[in-house]
Amino acid sequence: MTTFDVPRLTAVLGPTNTGKTHLALERMLGYQTGMIGFPLRLLARENYDKIVSQKGRKLVALITGEEKIIPANARYFMCTVESMPNDKVVDFLAIDEIQLAADYERGYIFTEKLLWARGTKETMFLGALTIKPLLQKIIPEADFIVRPRLSKLTYSGVKKITRLPKRSAIVAFSAQDVYVLAELVRQQKGGAAVVLGALSPRTRNAQVELYQNGEVDYLIATDAIGMGLNMNINHIAFAENSKFDGRIPRRLTAQELAQIAGRAGRYMNDGTFGATGDCPSFEDETIIAIEEHLFDPLRSMFWRNKDLSFNNLRALRKSLEVPAPHSFLLRKRDGGDHHTLINLARNIEITSRVNSGHDVRVLWDVCQIPDFRKTLTESHSRLLTDIFCHLLDGEGYLPPDWINSQMTRFDRTDGDIDTLSGRIAHIRTWTYITNRGNWILDPIHWREKARLIEDKLSDALHEKLTQRFVDRRAAILVQKMRDSEELLSGVSLDGEVTVEGYKVGHLTGLNFIADISNDKNSKPVLTAVRKTLPIELTRRVQMIQSENDECFAIDNMGHMFWRDCKIGALGKGISPLKPIIILTISELVTNEQRDVLTKRLNVWFSRYISEAIPSLLKLQTTKIKGPALGILYQITEGLGNASRNSLNSLIKGLNDQDKLDLARLGLRFGIHTVFIPDLLKPRPIKLLAILWRIFNEDNDLLKPLIPGRVSIPRDARIHDNLYRAVGFVQLGTQMIRLDIVERLAAMLRKAGKSGKFLLNSEMRSLVGLNYTDLAAAIQYLGYKQIEGADDKLLFRRHNSEKKDKKLNKISRRSKNLGEFQGRSEKRPHKPVGKRVKNDFSPFSVLEKLKLVGQ
Structure with missing residues (x-):
């Protein structure tokens, strides 16, 4: 099958780590000239650097699809298999990873070299x-x-990523999966290097380092990493x-797994070797x-077929489809270049320019x-269409200005x-x-x-990968821990905690x-921190002890x-007004x-609460x-x-002195509620909401009220008793x-004395609602909307039209008013006679009290 009379032809076979590549390099250097084809650009570069260190740059060439370093007197050529020059005659020639001839994507290239590439010796x-x-x-x-x-090589079973030993390589099969794993390892172990086949040699070398x-x-x-990266x-x-x-998702074969595990x-x-993550045993x-x-x-x-015809496009395509000469050779049907x-060939811009065999070859x-x-x-x-058109429309070269504009677009590192x-x-x-x-001038x-x-992009990518997947601080601290048992730590004036000059918290x-x-590597660091913090904590405790009240706050x-x-x-205490204080501080603070x-x-x-709600605290003394x-107890x-x-039962038992004393304490008796007006201001409302929530262990957060706001839409997530605690009723x-409810009720009573009445702007302004919401609200105070002229909002009290019934037996409770509406029974009219004023009557005393709505 071969056309060469080869003096020596050798196949060196075996698993990984058998020294095959090392043997080939040694054999090559024993000759005057030599060439080795590698499966990856990274490998070609790695071995190029190795031979340069022995023979010097003047004697060693690197030839890949993207990089050509060819000194005038080069004698040794490190190449990717695809880039091996066919016209170069050398004494020694080797192909690495020849089993890739069976690879679907690139196998035909290795097979071609196996059939035709030979060294003269x-x-x-x-x-x-x-x-x-x-x-x-x-x-x-x-x-x-x-x-x-x-x-x-031994199988060690399945391990969690957090339990993997040091000097481990974790293998995934997509860039995204690699990034996810690297992020996890950074969080758990301090960092990881990343190696992808798509990385440039410069980035890859920096990561490997x-x-x-x-x-x-x-x-x-x-x-x-399965292709010889040592x-x-x-x-x-x-x-x-x-x-x-490249075609379908599939499981790796045992041979492919072994290539990587090796x-x-x-x-x-x-x-x-073993499994981790989502990989089964x-x-x-x-x-x-x-x-x-x-x-x-x-x-x-x-x-x-390597003997291609360039007579025309049809001849080229036909020559690419020549069947394989042997049954164990499978014709490659859809190579990347063939597919392109x-x-x-379907593009009119292309076919209109192909007029000769030269054009087909281009x-x-x-x-x-x-x-x-x-x-x-x-x-x-x-891009390929533009390149072809430029090559044929010009003088066979790509325009320099066009090349510059294309390349400059990518000259950015952001x-x-x-x-x-x-x-x-x-x-x-x-x-x-x-x-x-x-193709190119100069x-x-x-x-x-x-x-x-x-190179610029590669350095930027390496830096980005390192920033994202390597905690340099943790990595350097781990190195220092290997060399020293004790680490130096300190706390700056603004609270930054450092160990060996690196911020750790x-x-x-x-x-x-x-x-x-939080892993085993952090323990020595935290130990160093614990030695430093008590000194600063003591200083801060002393500051807190002597600080003015203005330095404290509550949310x-x-x-x-x-x-x-x-x-x-x-925290919850024995009553809402007596909460306890729970410290939320470092465990290093002493008892x-x-x-x-x-x-x-x-x-x-104590000072804060006495200033915010003094009238409520006064009731307790x-x-x-x-x-x-x-x-007072219920209030x-x-x-x-x-x-x-x-x-009501307690109010009936009050004497005149009791009423005067309660008035002096700030209590106001309304028709529906007894309350303290001083507690309806923003600062008391904020504190009362906090006290109610803490005592009732309720996590509902009442939004701070806008100062002066007297009505808000009800939030179903907030407990009604919390609203009540801050002075709002539904x-x-x-x-x-x-x-405001008491004042509104008084205005409505006055307006309703004559029977029907209209809502007015004074009512709306008092409550801060539009007419529609106001109309809905007052129905819960015992008023009913009736039809009025010109669609006006006309109201009257419930049952006011039934005058023929005994008014003293009519209940004035309205729907849903509940505990907020008191009794109001009318008694039968007595004969009108001359009223004699009695200054000692209880009613005379009540007149002296300022009631809401009077």
Whole structure:
């Protein structure tokens, strides 16, 4: 099958970590010239750097689709398989990971090199043992060398991500999944490096360095690490066991799992592999296959005709569809370049310009331009169309101004990880284009420009990845802990807590808010913090003890603040007016200091409450006895008010002195309610709401009332008793302040004496409602709307038309008024006679009291 008389043809086969690549490099350097094809650009770059360190830059070339470094006297060529120059004659030639000839996407390229690429003195194919039967058919004359793995690989079962050992690599199969895992590891372990096949070599190397130098102990990667990336990995954890292969989602084969798992345990160090995250435990037969390197042999590989015809488009397409010469070779039907050709051949802009074999060849070369974005196929087709048209319409070169405008669009380092990754994908396309020297005037200039842009974007992406997935502070502190048993810590004047110069939290009031993850690595850091904080806490306790009352405050939830820092909260006490104080401070504050703080907050709150609701507190110290004392008790329990109905029996027992004493205490007797007007102001209302909520252990939060607001829509989520505690009662859908209800009732009684009446602006202004809401509200005070002329709102009292009934037997209770409406029974009229005024009558005394509505 071969056309070369090869002096030495060798196939070195075996699992990962057998030293195959190292052997090929050594053999190559034993010759004057050599070339090795690698499956990844990253691998080509890695080995290029390795050979440069031994032979110098003048003798080593790097050739990939996006990067070409070819010194004039280069003797050793590190290439991607796709970019290996066919016309370059070398003594030694090798292809790495030759089993990829069976890969659906790229297999035909490896097969082509297997069939036709040879060194003049030695050719070596490196790969998995599974390809041996196919190699024996294609190159039966080859020497087959099977190399055993240098270290042992063992399955360790399923582990949670938080339980994975250090120096672990977690493998997922999409960029999004990699990012999610990296974020989780950052939160739990302090950080992780990220390796994706789409990363530029510069970004990838910077990320790997984070891992290799110990700054982070975890690596999150795609299956790109399975292709020979050599790192100090002890354990491979699979977060998934399936992937999308470009066509369908599918489970990985045992061979594919082994290729990745083999990255654990390099050289003579044993390694382990297992499952984590959503990946189920491996089946026994899969485990045995990976540990013992026992896999089914490959039965076929992909192939595509390399002798293409460029006579015309039809001839080119026909030559791409030539059937494979052997049954074990599968024709590649939809290669990326082939697919692009089919799409572009439908474009009239393209077909109208293809007039010769030269044009067909140019079009095919354009189709080779890879789409690194992989998702914007329409955009990529547009770019290729523009390139082809420029090449044919001009002098065979792309216009410099157009190239500059295209590349400059991506010369920006702002944006997030996905944005930067997208720009790198774009500029990689242009890096590939600028390496086609026959398309561009001054190709060295444009290659350098593309390289600088890619490097700039790569550095920015590395920084973004590090910022997002590596807690540098935690990582550096962990390193210092390895070298020293004790860490230096301190607290700045503004409360910032630092350990070894890195911020680890903030002291807010008397609470330490940690800024580090809560894992075993944080324990030494927190130990250092605990040694420093007591000194600062003692200083702050002393400050609080001597502070003025203006430095303290309370919010609507009952939380207590010192200089805007929460240090305590009210708790349920023996009564609403006697809550307890609960400290919400660091556990490092001593019991003695807690007593000092509790005493200081008690002193402040006692002053605060005495200034906000003095008239209510005064009721608790009065020496009044008898029925008046009972009234004061109920008013106190109701936080400043009680329904008239509940007090009627006590009111009847009041003597003249009792009434005068209650008036002096600020009580006002209304038709519906007995209340203290002083408590209906904004500051008392805020405090009363807090006290009611704390005592009743109710989390409903009454929104602060707008000063001067006397009515608000009822919120069903708020308990009616909370409204009542702050002086508001319900009339339909509205909550109206107690004193306003009494004044409104008096206005309505006066208006209703003549029977029918209209609502007026004075009533509406008093309550702060529109006419519709006011009309609905007064129906709960015993008034009924009746038809009036011109659709006017006409009202009268319920049952006022039934004058023929005995009025002394009519109940004046109205619907839903409940406890807010007292009795009002009319007695039969007595004969009218001369009224004699009695100054000692109880009614004469009552006239001296100022009643609401009079």
